[in-house]
Structures are given as structure tokens and as C-alpha cells.
Amino acid sequence: MKYALAKFRVYLLGSGPFVVYTDHASLRTAVKSPHISQRMARWLSFFAEYDFRVEYKPGRLNVVADALSRRPDYAVKTADANRIGVESVSAPSSSLIDDVKAAYASDADAKKLLSYASAPSGEARRKLAPHLRARAHRYRMHEGLLLYSTVDDDVIRIVVPNEYDLRMRIMYEYHDALRGASWS
Incomplete structure (x- = not known):
């Protein structure tokens, strides 16, 4: 979630309230917990810049979650057209x-x-x-x-x-x- 917020920062800051849907149920209660780690404290300070609420959505219903929050270093590698045998690509008529x-x-x-x-x-x-x-x-x-x-x-x-x-x-x-x- 932190990566996705940082990635879309320019669109989210000042845009008004928004909802973050997550399949990570414990994130809903993280802000209310009296005992948090130093890392969580840093994250909560980062999250405080945004006006959002967290809603739980089971993974099977949250189909776009991976696409929106996937780190680029985990991105699926694209195939080189010549290596897979594509001989031609058509242009629009x-x-x-x-x-x-x-x-x-x-x-x-x-x-x-x-x-x-x-x-x-x-x-x-x-x-x-x-x-x-x-x-x-x-x-x-x-x-x-x-x-x-x-x-x-x-x-x-x-x-x-x-x-x-x-x-x-x-x-x-x-x-x-x-x-x-x-x-x-």
C-alpha cells in the first residue's frame, strides 16, 4: 500500500478523500493499535499526508490490486518480438x-x-x-x-x-x- 500511495502521489495529494481497498485485513486496525513498531510509526506518518480510509476487500474480489501496486522490479518481463518469431506487425488501415x-x-x-x-x-x-x-x-x-x-x-x-x-x-x-x- 505504501508503494502504491507513493507511486500515485501526484494524483492523490489534494484530490480529496479516497478509499484504499486491500485484502490485508490487519491494515484496517493498524492505525488504532496502541502498540506499533518503529517501521509502522514511519508508515503511519507517511499515510497521514493522505486523506483516505481503508476498506477490506477479499483478494478474489480485488482483481486490479496487483496491477496497481506491483513494484516495477517485479514486473513481468516483456518478450522481444523477434525472439518469439513475430515476422510482421500490422498497422491500422x-x-x-x-x-x-x-x-x-x-x-x-x-x-x-x-x-x-x-x-x-x-x-x-x-x-x-x-x-x-x-x-x-x-x-x-x-x-x-x-x-x-x-x-x-x-x-x-x-x-x-x-x-x-x-x-x-x-x-x-x-x-x-x-x-x-x-x-x-
């Missing part, structure tokens, strides 16, 4: 790209991000919702497509609007259909 661009018009967040990315300014940034404003520097526009890059890697991703049919089409074409790669 022009019709799919056109559909993505058209769908931006019906997605409120995408419209605001496009406006910001096409002419970045303090005023355009202030118009963004807080969850977008924190990452606004990671967005840019290229040939009408909204692109996003993460801190951890140099991979640039196409932002897909929140349109169910379009997302299902992309999932089918690039995940379900085996036309994009050939395995040896």
Missing part, C-alpha cells in the same frame, strides 16, 4: 484511422484534448478536466490523430475515442484476428 478521427467528434475528452494538442496554451489546459490536465504534456497531435506517450517507454499510442463499436472493431482486428502476425 486507412479506413480505421478515418473512423478513429471521425469518432473524436463524439468524445468530449478527445475533443478537449485535440483542442489543447493543436494549440497548447494555459487557457486550453485549464479547460481540461483534472484527470486530463495532469497528463496533458503527454498528448500531441499528428495528421489529425491524437497521440499519447507514457513516461516508462518511448512507445507512442493512438488515443481511441470512447466509442464501443469502434473499440470492439479494433479489438477484433488486432487481437482476435490472426492476420497481423505469424508465429514460428
Whole structure:
């Protein structure tokens, strides 16, 4: 929990109260215990910076816990495409790209991000919702497509609007259909 709070610190500090769901039942009572170790005292002093409450959620119901709190040095190693025999990777078709661009018009967040990315300014940034404003520097526009890059890697991703049919089409074409790669 300490690692996850530190990792998401910039998003959590000053954001108002939030709930931490954990499958570690003893964390609920740790703050109320009169006898704590020095390490626990340091952790409690760290936790005091945040406005949160702890709720117990059994591990089988807390399916995203590992993904959110996993330390990077325990991360699953990614495979090198050439070592596993991927001979080609397909690029989005022009019709799919056109559909993505058209769908931006019906997605409120995408419209605001496009406006910001096409002419970045303090005023355009202030118009963004807080969850977008924190990452606004990671967005840019290229040939009408909204692109996003993460801190951890140099991979640039196409932002897909929140349109169910379009997302299902992309999932089918690039995940379900085996036309994009050939395995040896």
C-alpha cells in the first residue's frame, strides 16, 4: 500500500478523500493499535499526508490490486518480438484511422484534448478536466490523430475515442484476428 500511495502521489495529494481497498485485513486496525513498531510509526506518518480510509476487500474480489501496486522490479518481463518469431506487425488501415478521427467528434475528452494538442496554451489546459490536465504534456497531435506517450517507454499510442463499436472493431482486428502476425 505504501508503494502504491507513493507511486500515485501526484494524483492523490489534494484530490480529496479516497478509499484504499486491500485484502490485508490487519491494515484496517493498524492505525488504532496502541502498540506499533518503529517501521509502522514511519508508515503511519507517511499515510497521514493522505486523506483516505481503508476498506477490506477479499483478494478474489480485488482483481486490479496487483496491477496497481506491483513494484516495477517485479514486473513481468516483456518478450522481444523477434525472439518469439513475430515476422510482421500490422498497422491500422486507412479506413480505421478515418473512423478513429471521425469518432473524436463524439468524445468530449478527445475533443478537449485535440483542442489543447493543436494549440497548447494555459487557457486550453485549464479547460481540461483534472484527470486530463495532469497528463496533458503527454498528448500531441499528428495528421489529425491524437497521440499519447507514457513516461516508462518511448512507445507512442493512438488515443481511441470512447466509442464501443469502434473499440470492439479494433479489438477484433488486432487481437482476435490472426492476420497481423505469424508465429514460428
